Amino acid sequence: MSERTVPDPAASPAVLLGPTALFFGVVSVLGTAVPRLFFLTPFTALAGALALTFGMTGVHYGRRGVGRLWVAAAGAVLGLLGFGAFMSLLIAFAA
Template structure:
Protein backbone atom coordinates (compact mmCIF):
# COMPACT_ATOMS: atom_id res chain seq x y z
CA UNK A 1 0.00 0.00 0.00
CA UNK A 2 1.20 3.51 -0.73
CA UNK A 3 2.32 5.65 2.15
CA UNK A 4 1.06 9.22 2.34
CA UNK A 5 3.75 11.78 1.72
CA UNK A 6 3.89 15.19 3.27
CA UNK A 7 5.45 18.06 1.34
CA UNK A 8 8.88 19.11 2.52
CA UNK A 9 10.71 22.43 2.27
CA UNK A 10 12.37 21.19 -0.91
CA UNK A 11 8.91 21.10 -2.52
CA UNK A 12 8.17 24.76 -1.76
CA UNK A 13 7.71 27.14 -4.71
CA UNK A 14 10.37 29.40 -3.18
CA UNK A 15 13.03 26.90 -4.25
CA UNK A 16 12.53 28.05 -7.86
CA UNK A 17 13.23 31.74 -7.16
CA UNK A 18 17.02 31.45 -7.34
CA UNK A 19 17.22 29.42 -10.56
CA UNK A 20 14.63 31.68 -12.19
CA UNK A 21 16.71 34.73 -11.28
CA UNK A 22 19.77 33.05 -12.76
CA UNK A 23 17.95 32.16 -15.98
CA UNK A 24 16.75 35.76 -16.35
CA UNK A 25 19.97 37.39 -15.15
CA UNK A 26 22.40 35.60 -17.48
CA UNK A 27 20.84 36.79 -20.77
CA UNK A 28 20.28 40.20 -19.21
CA UNK A 29 23.97 40.66 -18.46
CA UNK A 30 24.93 39.17 -21.81
CA UNK A 31 22.53 41.48 -23.68
CA UNK A 32 24.22 44.59 -22.33
CA UNK A 33 27.79 43.62 -23.12
CA UNK A 34 27.39 42.08 -26.59
CA UNK A 35 27.26 44.95 -29.09
CA UNK A 36 26.06 42.73 -31.94
CA UNK A 37 22.67 42.40 -30.27
CA UNK A 38 22.11 46.14 -30.63
CA UNK A 39 19.21 48.16 -29.41
CA UNK A 40 16.62 45.57 -30.43
CA UNK A 41 16.91 43.56 -27.21
CA UNK A 42 17.48 46.41 -24.75
CA UNK A 43 13.84 46.53 -23.56
CA UNK A 44 13.95 42.77 -22.93
CA UNK A 45 17.28 43.12 -21.15
CA UNK A 46 15.82 45.87 -18.97
CA UNK A 47 12.75 43.82 -18.01
CA UNK A 48 14.69 40.58 -17.48
CA UNK A 49 17.27 42.39 -15.32
CA UNK A 50 14.61 43.95 -13.12
CA UNK A 51 12.83 40.61 -12.69
CA UNK A 52 16.12 38.84 -11.94
CA UNK A 53 16.97 41.34 -9.21
CA UNK A 54 13.52 41.06 -7.66
CA UNK A 55 13.31 37.26 -7.79
CA UNK A 56 16.93 36.89 -6.71
CA UNK A 57 16.38 39.08 -3.66
CA UNK A 58 13.36 36.99 -2.71
CA UNK A 59 15.42 33.83 -3.30
CA UNK A 60 18.16 35.09 -0.99
CA UNK A 61 15.54 35.86 1.64
CA UNK A 62 14.18 32.31 1.52
CA UNK A 63 17.67 30.76 1.28
CA UNK A 64 18.54 32.33 4.64
CA UNK A 65 15.59 30.41 6.06
CA UNK A 66 16.89 27.15 4.60
CA UNK A 67 14.69 26.97 1.50
CA UNK A 68 16.68 26.95 -1.75
CA UNK A 69 20.31 27.77 -2.46
CA UNK A 70 21.80 31.16 -1.72
CA UNK A 71 24.60 31.12 -4.31
CA UNK A 72 22.20 30.60 -7.22
CA UNK A 73 19.97 33.44 -6.06
CA UNK A 74 22.96 35.71 -5.44
CA UNK A 75 24.44 34.99 -8.87
CA UNK A 76 21.10 35.70 -10.55
CA UNK A 77 20.72 38.92 -8.59
CA UNK A 78 24.19 40.15 -9.52
CA UNK A 79 23.78 39.27 -13.21
CA UNK A 80 20.36 40.90 -13.28
CA UNK A 81 21.75 44.04 -11.65
CA UNK A 82 24.54 44.18 -14.24
CA UNK A 83 21.98 43.98 -17.04
CA UNK A 84 19.50 46.38 -15.47
CA UNK A 85 22.00 49.06 -14.49
CA UNK A 86 23.87 48.62 -17.77
CA UNK A 87 20.74 49.60 -19.69
CA UNK A 88 19.97 52.44 -17.28
CA UNK A 89 23.51 53.83 -17.58
CA UNK A 90 23.34 53.54 -21.37
CA UNK A 91 20.10 55.49 -21.49
CA UNK A 92 21.50 58.12 -19.11
CA UNK A 93 24.65 58.46 -21.24
CA UNK A 94 22.64 58.84 -24.44
CA UNK A 95 20.28 61.31 -22.84
CA UNK A 96 23.02 63.57 -21.46
Protein backbone atom coordinates (compact mmCIF):
# COMPACT_ATOMS: atom_id res chain seq x y z
CA MET A 1 0.00 0.00 0.00
CA SER A 2 3.00 2.29 0.24
CA GLU A 3 3.42 2.37 -3.55
CA ARG A 4 3.01 5.69 -5.24
CA THR A 5 0.02 6.15 -7.49
CA VAL A 6 1.91 8.49 -9.81
CA PRO A 7 5.21 7.58 -11.47
CA ASP A 8 6.96 10.86 -10.65
CA PRO A 9 6.57 12.93 -7.44
CA ALA A 10 6.61 16.09 -9.55
CA ALA A 11 3.43 14.88 -11.29
CA SER A 12 1.53 14.69 -8.02
CA PRO A 13 -1.39 17.08 -7.44
CA ALA A 14 0.28 18.06 -4.15
CA VAL A 15 2.78 20.13 -6.15
CA LEU A 16 0.12 22.78 -6.78
CA LEU A 17 -0.96 23.18 -3.16
CA GLY A 18 1.73 25.80 -2.47
CA PRO A 19 0.99 28.13 -5.41
CA THR A 20 -2.75 27.77 -4.82
CA ALA A 21 -2.32 28.71 -1.16
CA LEU A 22 -0.17 31.67 -2.15
CA PHE A 23 -2.82 32.91 -4.61
CA PHE A 24 -5.64 32.63 -2.07
CA GLY A 25 -3.43 34.24 0.60
CA VAL A 26 -2.66 37.24 -1.60
CA VAL A 27 -6.36 37.63 -2.47
CA SER A 28 -7.23 37.45 1.22
CA VAL A 29 -4.65 40.02 2.31
CA LEU A 30 -5.36 42.42 -0.55
CA GLY A 31 -9.10 42.20 0.03
CA THR A 32 -8.72 43.46 3.58
CA ALA A 33 -5.72 45.78 3.24
CA VAL A 34 -6.43 47.74 0.05
CA PRO A 35 -9.47 50.03 0.30
CA ARG A 36 -10.03 50.09 -3.47
CA LEU A 37 -10.50 46.32 -3.43
CA PHE A 38 -13.35 46.56 -0.94
CA PHE A 39 -15.55 44.49 -3.26
CA LEU A 40 -13.35 41.47 -2.41
CA THR A 41 -14.17 41.72 1.30
CA PRO A 42 -16.91 39.05 1.29
CA PHE A 43 -14.48 36.60 -0.27
CA THR A 44 -11.53 37.32 2.01
CA ALA A 45 -12.66 35.05 4.84
CA LEU A 46 -13.17 32.15 2.45
CA ALA A 47 -9.91 32.86 0.62
CA GLY A 48 -8.02 33.11 3.91
CA ALA A 49 -9.43 29.84 5.19
CA LEU A 50 -8.64 28.09 1.90
CA ALA A 51 -5.13 29.54 1.85
CA LEU A 52 -4.52 28.33 5.39
CA THR A 53 -5.86 24.86 4.58
CA PHE A 54 -4.00 24.48 1.29
CA GLY A 55 -0.85 25.98 2.80
CA MET A 56 -0.72 23.63 5.77
CA THR A 57 -1.43 20.64 3.52
CA GLY A 58 1.28 21.86 1.14
CA VAL A 59 3.74 22.16 4.03
CA HIS A 60 2.89 18.59 5.04
CA TYR A 61 3.65 17.29 1.56
CA GLY A 62 6.60 19.65 1.12
CA ARG A 63 8.33 18.20 4.18
CA ARG A 64 8.01 14.79 2.52
CA GLY A 65 9.74 16.07 -0.61
CA VAL A 66 6.67 16.60 -2.79
CA GLY A 67 5.77 20.17 -3.67
CA ARG A 68 7.07 23.58 -2.74
CA LEU A 69 7.56 23.94 0.99
CA TRP A 70 8.28 27.65 1.31
CA VAL A 71 5.62 28.74 -1.15
CA ALA A 72 3.07 26.73 0.82
CA ALA A 73 4.30 28.22 4.09
CA ALA A 74 4.06 31.75 2.67
CA GLY A 75 0.52 31.03 1.47
CA ALA A 76 -0.47 29.72 4.90
CA VAL A 77 0.95 32.82 6.63
CA LEU A 78 -0.80 35.17 4.21
CA GLY A 79 -4.03 33.24 4.64
CA LEU A 80 -3.75 33.52 8.41
CA LEU A 81 -3.08 37.27 8.15
CA GLY A 82 -5.97 37.83 5.76
CA PHE A 83 -8.41 35.72 7.76
CA GLY A 84 -7.33 37.39 11.00
CA ALA A 85 -7.69 40.86 9.48
CA PHE A 86 -11.16 40.02 8.21
CA MET A 87 -12.25 38.68 11.58
CA SER A 88 -10.87 41.73 13.40
CA LEU A 89 -12.72 44.04 10.97
CA LEU A 90 -15.89 42.03 11.50
CA ILE A 91 -15.57 42.27 15.28
CA ALA A 92 -14.75 45.99 15.11
CA PHE A 93 -17.78 46.79 12.97
CA ALA A 94 -20.08 44.58 15.05
CA ALA A 95 -19.19 46.39 18.29
